[in-house]
Amino acid sequence: MCSVLIYKRRPTKLAAEHSARQTACPRKATRLQAVADRLTAEASLEATIHTNQIIRDGDFESSLVAEQASKRDPEQPSLASVLDAFNPATTTVDVCVVGCGPAGLALAAELGANGVSVALIGHDVPFVNNYGVWKDEFKDLGLEGTLDREWEDAMCYFGEGREVRVGRGYGRVCRRRLRDLLLQRCKHNGVRFRAGELTRIGEADSGAEFVTLTLADRTTVRTRLVTLAAGAAAGKFLQYEETAPTVAAQTAYGIEVEVEGYEDAYDPSSMLFMDFRRHHSGTWQGAAHRLVPGEHPVAGEGLWGTQREVPSFLYAMPVAPGRVFLEETCLVAKPALPFATLKRRLLRRLHAMGVTRIIEEEWSYIPVGGPLPLGSQTATAFGAAANLVHPATGYSIARSMREAPGLARDVAAVLRRRLPVRATAAAVWDSLWPAEKRRQAAFHVFGMELLAKMDLSATNAFFSTFFRLPDFYWRGFLASSLTSAQLIAFALLTFVLAPTRIQLALMRHLITDPAGSYLIRHYLGIALLSLTNSDFLCNTSVL
Structure with a gap:
C-alpha cells in the first residue's frame, strides 16, 4: 500500500516540475528572442550607418570624386x-x-x-x-x-x-x-x-x-x-x-566643348535646364534637331525599353559662341548612376549634335x-x-x-x-x-x-x-x-x-x-x- 502511495506521489511531483519548466521555458525563450531581435536591430542599424557613409564618400565612384576634388587652378590664390x-x-x-x-x-x-x-x-x-x-x-x-x-x-x-x-x-x-x-x-x-x-x-x-x-x-x-x-x-x-x-546620390558627367550646330538644336540665348529626350539612343549623327514628335527611331517617343532605365537629362550652358558646358545628369538614384553610363549617354547625344573638341571634363557626385x-x-x-x-x-x-x-x-x-x-x-x-x-x-x-x-x-x-x-x-x-x-x-x-x-x-x-x-x-x-x-x-x- 505504501509503495502504491509513493508511486502515486512521484508522478505528481514530476508533473509539477515539468509544468514549471514548461512555464519557465517560454519566458526564457521570449527573453532570448528579445535579445536576438535587439542584436539584429543594432547590427542592421550599424550596417545602415556604414552604408550611408560609404555613399557620402562617393561609393564606387570615389576615385573620380577624389580626382575632381584634386584639380588645380593657378589663377586662384592659396x-x-x-x-x-x-x-x-x-x-x-x-x-x-x-x-x-x-x-x-x-x-x-x-x-x-x-x-x-x-x-x-x-x-x-x-x-x-x-x-x-x-x-x-x-x-x-x-x-x-x-x-x-x-x-x-x-x-x-x-x-x-x-x-x-x-x-x-x-x-x-x-x-x-x-x-x-x-x-x-x-x-x-x-x-x-x-x-x-x-x-x-x-x-x-x-x-x-x-x-x-x-x-x-x-x-x-x-x-x-x-x-x-x-x-x-x-x-x-x-x-x-x-x-x-x-x-541617395545625384551624379553628373560634364564637359566644356567646342561644338558646331548647337544653335540648330537649342536657343543659345537661353540656358538648357533639363532635356529628358532620348537623343542618346537610336539617333544618327546630326539628326537630333530634326526629330519629329511621335517618330523617334526607337518606338515613337523614344521610350521603348525605358521602364527599367534610370532617367538622365542634358543640362547645358552656352558660355561663348561655339563653346558650351554640357552635362549629363541623373537627378537622383539608388544606387548612383555610374559616371561611365552618363559619359556614354552624353557622347551619344553629342554625336547626334556634332561636337568637334572636348576641352575639360567634370565629375559631379552629390549625396542627397x-x-x-x-x-x-x-x-x-x-x-x-x-x-x-x-x-x-x-x-x-x-x-x-x-x-x-x-x-x-x-x-x-x-x-x-x-x-x-x-x-x-x-x-x-x-x-x-x-x-x-x-x-x-x-x-x-x-x-x-x-x-x-x-x-x-x-x-x-x-x-x-x-x-x-x-x-x-x-x-x-x-x-x-x-x-x-x-x-x-x-x-x-x-x-x-x-x-x-x-x-x-x-x-x-x-x-x-x-x-x-x-x-x-x-x-x-x-x-x-x-x-x-x-x-x-x-x-x-x-x-
Missing part, C-alpha cells in the same frame, strides 16, 4: 597667402570651421563679422566645380557680381516637341570671383587659417567649456565650438537620426537625402555636411550663402551665454534644424524617394506638371523656402494637376513606401522624440 596664420599652440578660438569650400568660407566670414574669433582648418585647395544658380536668388544675396554668364530664361524638354519655358533667369557662378569675394570677407573679419586634416573630435563631458580637435599631424586645437563644413564626407564625425530612408543630424552631439555642421543639399534637386550653394548670416548671428549669441560645449552645440543645431525645417526636409526626402522610383515616362509627366504650378510654389520648392504648411498645399496642387498615373504613384508612395511613414512621423512630431536620446557612438574616423 588661402595661406591671403589669410593670417592660426597657431593652435598659442591660441584658443571660439569656433573652428573645418572645411574651405563655399559653405565653410561663407560661414567663417559671417562669424568673424559678428565678433567671433574663428579658425579655418582644412585643405588649401581652389574651387573646382561649376555652379549654376537662379539669378534672382544670387541678386537677393548681393552676389550677382560673381556671375560670369547670365541667361534671361531657362528651357526644358520633356519629350519631343514638348518644350517648357521656365521664365526665370539663370546664371553661372565664376568660381574664381566667388572664392576671391569670400576670402576677402574672411580676411576683413579676422578669420585665420591653418592647413590640416581633421582626424578626431574629442569627447566633451556635460560641463566642459572646450572641445579638443586632433589633426593628421597630431596637432591639437582647443575651441568652444567645432563646425564641420567639409562636404558630405564629414558625416563620419556626425550622429544621425535612425529612422530615415538611406542616402538620408537622415538628418541629431541635435545632441559635440560637433555641429554647415553646408552639405549638415544636409543642406536639397534632396530632390541637389541645390545647395545658394541655400548655404543665404543661411550663413543668420546662423552666424545665432552662434555669436549662444557663445555670449558661456554655455558648456554640448549645450552650445545643441543650441546651434536647434537654430540650423528646428522642428519646422525638419518637417520641410522630410517632405523633400519624400519627393526625392518618389523621383528615384520613376521611369522616364513618369519623370516627364511629373516635371510637366511641376512647371505648371504657380511660380510661387515651384520656385519655393526649388529654393527650400516653402513652409511645411505651404509644402502640403504644393502637394495638393500637384496632385490635382497631375495625370492619373502620377496621382496613383503619389498615393501608393505615401501609403507603402518608408519615405511616406518618415514624412508622416515628422509632420506629427513623433520623430523628434528620439532626436536627443540616441545611442550612437561618436565616430572618429579620418576625414
Whole structure:
C-alpha cells in the first residue's frame, strides 16, 4: 500500500516540475528572442550607418570624386597667402570651421563679422566645380557680381516637341570671383587659417567649456565650438537620426566643348535646364534637331525599353559662341548612376549634335537625402555636411550663402551665454534644424524617394506638371523656402494637376513606401522624440 502511495506521489511531483519548466521555458525563450531581435536591430542599424557613409564618400565612384576634388587652378590664390596664420599652440578660438569650400568660407566670414574669433582648418585647395544658380536668388544675396554668364530664361524638354519655358533667369557662378569675394570677407573679419586634416573630435563631458580637435599631424586645437563644413564626407564625425530612408546620390558627367550646330538644336540665348529626350539612343549623327514628335527611331517617343532605365537629362550652358558646358545628369538614384553610363549617354547625344573638341571634363557626385543630424552631439555642421543639399534637386550653394548670416548671428549669441560645449552645440543645431525645417526636409526626402522610383515616362509627366504650378510654389520648392504648411498645399496642387498615373504613384508612395511613414512621423512630431536620446557612438574616423 505504501509503495502504491509513493508511486502515486512521484508522478505528481514530476508533473509539477515539468509544468514549471514548461512555464519557465517560454519566458526564457521570449527573453532570448528579445535579445536576438535587439542584436539584429543594432547590427542592421550599424550596417545602415556604414552604408550611408560609404555613399557620402562617393561609393564606387570615389576615385573620380577624389580626382575632381584634386584639380588645380593657378589663377586662384592659396588661402595661406591671403589669410593670417592660426597657431593652435598659442591660441584658443571660439569656433573652428573645418572645411574651405563655399559653405565653410561663407560661414567663417559671417562669424568673424559678428565678433567671433574663428579658425579655418582644412585643405588649401581652389574651387573646382561649376555652379549654376537662379539669378534672382544670387541678386537677393548681393552676389550677382560673381556671375560670369547670365541667361534671361531657362528651357526644358520633356519629350519631343514638348518644350517648357521656365521664365526665370539663370546664371553661372565664376568660381574664381566667388572664392576671391569670400576670402576677402574672411580676411576683413579676422578669420585665420591653418592647413590640416581633421582626424578626431574629442569627447566633451556635460560641463566642459572646450572641445579638443586632433589633426593628421597630431596637432591639437582647443575651441568652444567645432563646425564641420567639409562636404558630405564629414558625416563620419556626425550622429544621425535612425529612422530615415538611406542616402541617395545625384551624379553628373560634364564637359566644356567646342561644338558646331548647337544653335540648330537649342536657343543659345537661353540656358538648357533639363532635356529628358532620348537623343542618346537610336539617333544618327546630326539628326537630333530634326526629330519629329511621335517618330523617334526607337518606338515613337523614344521610350521603348525605358521602364527599367534610370532617367538622365542634358543640362547645358552656352558660355561663348561655339563653346558650351554640357552635362549629363541623373537627378537622383539608388544606387548612383555610374559616371561611365552618363559619359556614354552624353557622347551619344553629342554625336547626334556634332561636337568637334572636348576641352575639360567634370565629375559631379552629390549625396542627397538620408537622415538628418541629431541635435545632441559635440560637433555641429554647415553646408552639405549638415544636409543642406536639397534632396530632390541637389541645390545647395545658394541655400548655404543665404543661411550663413543668420546662423552666424545665432552662434555669436549662444557663445555670449558661456554655455558648456554640448549645450552650445545643441543650441546651434536647434537654430540650423528646428522642428519646422525638419518637417520641410522630410517632405523633400519624400519627393526625392518618389523621383528615384520613376521611369522616364513618369519623370516627364511629373516635371510637366511641376512647371505648371504657380511660380510661387515651384520656385519655393526649388529654393527650400516653402513652409511645411505651404509644402502640403504644393502637394495638393500637384496632385490635382497631375495625370492619373502620377496621382496613383503619389498615393501608393505615401501609403507603402518608408519615405511616406518618415514624412508622416515628422509632420506629427513623433520623430523628434528620439532626436536627443540616441545611442550612437561618436565616430572618429579620418576625414
